[in-house]
Amino acid sequence: MNAVLNEAPSIFMWIxxxxxxxxxxxxxxxxxxxxxxxxLMGTLFSTAALYFAIGNYFxxxxxxxxYAGAIAVLFVFIVMLLDLKPHKLRSLPGQGAYxxxxxxxxxxxAALLFCTLAKTPxxxxxxxxxxxxxxxxxxxxxxxxxAFQAAGLLVFAAILGAIQLARxxxxxxxxx
Amino acid sequence: xxxxxxxxxxxxxxxxxxxTGVPLMVIVERRGSAWMQRRSGPxxxxxxxxxxxxxxxxxxxxxxxxxxxxAHPILFVLAPALAVFPPLIAFSVIPVAGSVNIGGVxxxxxxxxxxxxxxxxxxxxxxxxxxxxxxxxxxxxxxSLLGALRSSSxxxxxxxxxxxxxxxxxxxxxTLDLREIVKLQEAGSQLPAxxxxxxxxxxxxxWVCAFAETNRLPFDLPEGESELVAGYHTEYSGMKFAxxxxxxxxxxxxxxxxxxxxxxGGYNVPFISxxxxxxxxxxxxxxxxxxxxxTCALQALSFSIKVFFFMWVYVWIRWTLPRFRYDxxxxxxWKLLLPLxxxxxxxxxxxxxxRPHL
Numbered sequence: 001m002n003a004v005l006n007e008a009p010s011i012f013m014w015i016x017x018x019x020x021x022x023x024x025x026x027x028x029x030x031x032x033x034x035x036x037x038x039x040l041m042g043t044l045f046s047t048a049a050l051y052f053a054i055g056n057y058f059x060x061x062x063x064x065x066x067y068a069g070a071i072a073v074l075f076v077f078i079v080m081l082l083d084l085k086p087h088k089l090r091s092l093p094g095q096g097a098y099x100x101x102x103x104x105x106x107x108x109x110a111a112l113l114f115c116t117l118a119k120t121p122x123x124x125x126x127x128x129x130x131x132x133x134x135x136x137x138x139x140x141x142x143x144x145x146x147a148f149q150a151a152g153l154l155v156f157a158a159i160l161g162a163i164q165l166a167r168x169x170x171x172x173x174x175x176x
Numbered sequence: 177x178x179x180x181x182x183x184x185x186x187x188x189x190x191x192x193x194x195x196t197g198v199p200l201m202v203i204v205e206r207r208g209s210a211w212m213q214r215r216s217g218p219x220x221x222x223x224x225x226x227x228x229x230x231x232x233x234x235x236x237x238x239x240x241x242x243x244x245x246x247a248h249p250i251l252f253v254l255a256p257a258l259a260v261f262p263p264l265i266a267f268s269v270i271p272v273a274g275s276v277n278i279g280g281v282x283x284x285x286x287x288x289x290x291x292x293x294x295x296x297x298x299x300x301x302x303x304x305x306x307x308x309x310x311x312x313x314x315x316x317x318x319x320s321l322l323g324a325l326r327s328s329s330x331x332x333x334x335x336x337x338x339x340x341x342x343x344x345x346x347x348x349x350x351t352l353d354l355r356e357i358v359k360l361q362e363a364g365s366q367l368p369a370x371x372x373x374x375x376x377x378x379x380x381x382x383w384v385c386a387f388a389e390t391n392r393l394p395f396d397l398p399e400g401e402s403e404l405v406a407g408y409h410t411e412y413s414g415m416k417f418a419x420x421x422x423x424x425x426x427x428x429x430x431x432x433x434x435x436x437x438x439x440x441g442g443y444n445v446p447f448i449s450x451x452x453x454x455x456x457x458x459x460x461x462x463x464x465x466x467x468x469x470x471t472c473a474l475q476a477l478s479f480s481i482k483v484f485f486f487m488w489v490y491v492w493i494r495w496t497l498p499r500f501r502y503d504x505x506x507x508x509x510w511k512l513l514l515p516l517x518x519x520x521x522x523x524x525x526x527x528x529x530x531r532p533h534l
Binding site for chain 2: 032034035038041057058060061062064065068069070132133
């Protein structure tokens with residue numbers, strides 16, 4: 001796997017990256033919420049393909065399972081139930097300001113990512129990608145135990161919040 | 177030969193096998209249902225009606241394709257493609273036979289020999305719900321959307337039970353590599369060391385979930401024709417409808433192959449190990465390459481028979497049981513299969529922990 005990283009990017013990596021960029025642009029520019037959700041799935045899928053191309057199957061599979069599989073399905077589900085119409089999205093107040101803010105943040109993050117990547121020696125990157133499913137679980141259950149459990153609690157809190165939001169306003173009694 | 181070229185050859189071979197299996201299964205289903213209902217079924221096209229799928233395909237290809245005026249033009253066309261693509265990709269990690277020896281190098285009979293095959297399989301099969309959702313929404317039809325929403329809630333509910341069962345399987349086998357899992361189940365002296373005997377409860381739960389995930393009767397509420405016209409594919413016609421049809425059968429093949437690999441010893445020939453088979457063919461005077469090819473052919477046959485068994489049960493159940501009510505479906509998924517799966521995980525953990533001390 002080390003050799004894969006030191007080689008020039010293969011044609012598969014270029015194709016996967018091109019798809020990822022294309023779908024991200026669709027997410028950004030499309031006015032149709034469902035098209036955005038489907039394009040988001042495409043982005044996550046292309047990223048997973050990129051992981052497969054560099055030989056890290058575990059992260060690739062988890063990427064599809066967690067993001068493209070579960071979250072995007074729920075996302076599509078919620079968008080459908082909320083019945084968002086394209087014209088509603090187009091006429092959000094102050095949308096231009098939001099979009100420019102998001103663009104600046106995204107550009108900043110991209111610059112940060114490039115700087116970090118440029119500084120990381122390729123040997124170190126190689127060892128990082130050699131982890132198997134077993135190594136990952138060992139790290140998660142020993143070294144990163146506290147952070148791992150904290151993340152789980154955060155997700156749990158988010159689920160409770162979502163249920164509360166879906167059931168209506170706080171303190172309001174419902175029949176169900 | 178490089179591994180990449182071998183993978184490409186295997187991809188074509190496995191893809192062709194699945195796509196040939198689909199029309200075969202259609203005729204088995206139609207003749208099988210006719211047999212169960214005491215009628216003749218399609219018996220005019222070719223010998224025993226075997227050419228009927230060909231006639232069906234030609235009919236589909238020449239039918240008018242209608243895209244509703246208010247449908248989303250891109251997503252409406254994309255949805256049928258999304259129905260066929262995940263099952264075909266999923267088949268790439270399933271080991272179909274042992275390994276073929278060409279010029280002293282062993283090539284596994286599998287498209288991609290992945291270390292996390294089990295995880296990949298679960299990830300890819302969970303994408304199937306996208307085609308249903310996209311189709312239901314893009315058709316701009318109330319019945320389609322209702323079918324799609326039913327389908328997605330059903331699939332999400334049953335995927336949880338599948339995930340829980342897979343946890344207990346991983347605890348038993350200690351690996352995510354499907355080829356490794358098949359090798360662990362290889363021939364025991366009396367009973368085969370199959371997953372079926374090691375995880376009977378997980379087998380039962382996964383088998384039920386396989387019906388729910390592929391939207392087959394008694395779980396075909398997404399299409400329930402008496403309530404929803406035809407569910408998410410109401411607006412589809414011609415070859416686009418045929419793609420949904422093919423996708424459903426390909427998903428059934430994947431589910432059957434998944435169960436075979438995890439519980440029925442995959443490509444193993446019962447009671448005979450790969451080593452014994454190869455030595456038998458070597459003793460018959462075949463070369464090393466030919467002996468490995470003959471072994472693989474036998475193993476592939478064994479795999480096909482096991483897969484066909486599950487496929488036949490699909491047909492059998494479909495024409496035997498009536499459709500569930502929606503509350504019964506949710507009850508089964510959340511209140512029966514999920515607690516049973518969790519119980520199974522705890523039992524497996526206790527067994528795995530105590531085994532060295534027993």
